[in-house]
Amino acid sequence: MSETSSRKPDTAPEFTFGPSAQATAGTLGTPPAAAHVDTKVSEVRQFLLARGNSSLADRSFGGLMLVCALSIFAIVALIAVELIIRSQMSWHKFGISFFYKFNIDPDTHLPVFWDPVNGIFYALPFVYGTLVTSLVALVIAVPLALGVAIFLTEMCPAFLRGPLAFMTELLAAIPSVVYGLWAVFVLVPLLRVNINPFFIAIFNNSTVVKIFGWTGLVGPTGLFGGDNYGLGILAAGVILAVMILPIISSLTREVMNAVPHSQREAVLALGATRWEMIRMGVLRNARIGIVGSIILGLGRALGETMAVAMVIGSRPDISRSLLSLGNTMASVIANEFSEASDDLYLSALIEIGLALFIVTIIVNALARVLVWAVTRGTPARVS
Numbered sequence: 001m002s003e004t005s006s007r008k009p010d011t012a013p014e015f016t017f018g019p020s021a022q023a024t025a026g027t028l029g030t031p032p033a034a035a036h037v038d039t040k041v042s043e044v045r046q047f048l049l050a051r052g053n054s055s056l057a058d059r060s061f062g063g064l065m066l067v068c069a070l071s072i073f074a075i076v077a078l079i080a081v082e083l084i085i086r087s088q089m090s091w092h093k094f095g096i097s098f099f100y101k102f103n104i105d106p107d108t109h110l111p112v113f114w115d116p117v118n119g120i121f122y123a124l125p126f127v128y129g130t131l132v133t134s135l136v137a138l139v140i141a142v143p144l145a146l147g148v149a150i151f152l153t154e155m156c157p158a159f160l161r162g163p164l165a166f167m168t169e170l171l172a173a174i175p176s177v178v179y180g181l182w183a184v185f186v187l188v189p190l191l192r193v194n195i196n197p198f199f200i201a202i203f204n205n206s207t208v209v210k211i212f213g214w215t216g217l218v219g220p221t222g223l224f225g226g227d228n229y230g231l232g233i234l235a236a237g238v239i240l241a242v243m244i245l246p247i248i249s250s251l252t253r254e255v256m257n258a259v260p261h262s263q264r265e266a267v268l269a270l271g272a273t274r275w276e277m278i279r280m281g282v283l284r285n286a287r288i289g290i291v292g293s294i295i296l297g298l299g300r301a302l303g304e305t306m307a308v309a310m311v312i313g314s315r316p317d318i319s320r321s322l323l324s325l326g327n328t329m330a331s332v333i334a335n336e337f338s339e340a341s342d343d344l345y346l347s348a349l350i351e352i353g354l355a356l357f358i359v360t361i362i363v364n365a366l367a368r369v370l371v372w373a374v375t376r377g378t379p380a381r382v383s
Helices: 019-028 043-051 055-086 088-099 124-155 158-173 176-203 206-215 233-258 261-269 274-303 306-311 329-339 343-375
Strands: none
Touching: 055 088, 055 343, 088 343, 124 158, 124 233, 124 274, 124 329, 158 233, 176 233, 176 306, 233 274, 233 306, 233 343, 261 274, 274 329, 274 343, 306 329, 329 343
8 A cells, every 4th residue: 555545634633621621711712701700799899889879978077077177266266255355344444555554653652563452453564474484494494305305316225215205295294283282392492492592692692793793683683682482483484394395395306307317317428426417417407396396385384374373472573583473474364363353353364364365376376387397297206
């Protein structure tokens, strides 16, 4: 038989489809309708399909949140309106001179600022006491707060940073009356026995008086002249310093954490020491926010009441000495509001409250703007 007759004819190969091949063909070659589809609906989808149209609920929720936000403005406006209405009598009688004028006693020829018996009401000593005690508090608190913030941000070990930051901020949660009690039983005796005599000896030293007497800050009528009661403006300033320390420290720490690490690395790369890096790379970039935190602490000091009222001495007078007794705008309201026996007396106290309300809002708003200018919403990092 020849080769041609013995060769089998060419035929197309036959393919068989098993289960796996049929499944592959079903997913790749067949239409989507023939493929297996999971018809189970998730619980979330079932809830969304069952609830129907939610536009009414969304509008109601949005309106409720808007009312909550506007209620803050409404509360502030209602407080301001009430203070303005209740202080009208004092405004009509004294005007703006209520805050800077005074009467002269014809017998003693001494200034009379506040005499409820004779209907004399001028708030100058309270404005003076508020400013001086707040200034003393800032002089003491600002260096300490900056030192705490720098240590926690740049130098503190990691294991100590969290507990120390927590303890610092815990000072802000202590009630002011507790601070007042601590000041009465601990701070005032400490000032009267140990601290005030030291400064009295320095500021009344004959050599110091001879050299710096022209300033009026030394001598018997200087900053540490007069009687040493322990109570007074200095004691109020010290207790305010303790109270505003955590506010300034925490906000300064937040501002310093907002400074990019590239600033620190760039300064160190140029060969700067750690202190030079902190001074030029951190503090210089955070100075606006630090000023804002200081102003916010000032706002707290201006409005503090109970602790100051317990240690300042409650005397409506103006004296150059930090050892003298005095009063602040907040403390005079707390001490004398319940004793206001006539409408003019009450109206004068409310006018002081209105002035304090306006000043506090302005100071806090300015501080928040300065802090925001640096942080821009950056959260503080404790660890």
